[in-house]
Amino acid sequence: ETGVTQSPTHLIKTRGQQVTLRCSSQSGHNTVSWYQQALGQGPQFIFQYYREEENGRGNFPPRFSGLQFPNYSSELNVNALELDDSALYLCASSLGGVMAKNIQYFGAGTRLSVL
């Protein structure tokens, strides 16, 4: 167990809807990263939050947005869902700052299906 928890575990939405996914980071970690993992592929970096600020972003459109709260938990929001957004969404927590290259511990993920 990594101490990183994600909710919900599974979600079914229809195209055009909006979704919010949640992540609680491991105790003591101040950085949360979000990844999208399509079936049969490696995870793709969406963005990272450090101390409530977006600290880096991958090649994802603005309809993917996030928040980090004072307790370092985080949300991933996706607007105007498309069929290709169907994937496993993974949250990873780590200790960031000047030691940004640290182990990222992953949660079990949220499986999103867009119909």
Added chain:
Amino acid sequence: GESVGLHLPTLSVQEGDNSIINCAYSNSASDYFIWYKQESGKGPQFIIDIRSNMDKRQGQRVTVLLNKTVKHLSLQIAATQPGDSAVYFCAEIAGGTSYGKLTFGQGTILTVHP
């Protein structure tokens, strides 16, 4: 439809054998590397990491080797067990960035036969 693992490299071994999983990376600026294990229905699980100032690091039953000259990483698992069956990913973080964006390789499916 899409089949899981159809395009992933596979490695099949017998229980008790040693396994070697290879990974090539393309970014010569990468200076931190992590190996993850992912079982079906679970998130990636940390196995071992290595920084670019090292060329070898050992853990419990696992060894990671880094060859920066040819941009190659390998994971060696000693005395492989059925519980080691999973998809294995190497991941890298490029130097010069102020944040830890992990870039994952394509993954290798390891199957261990009893």
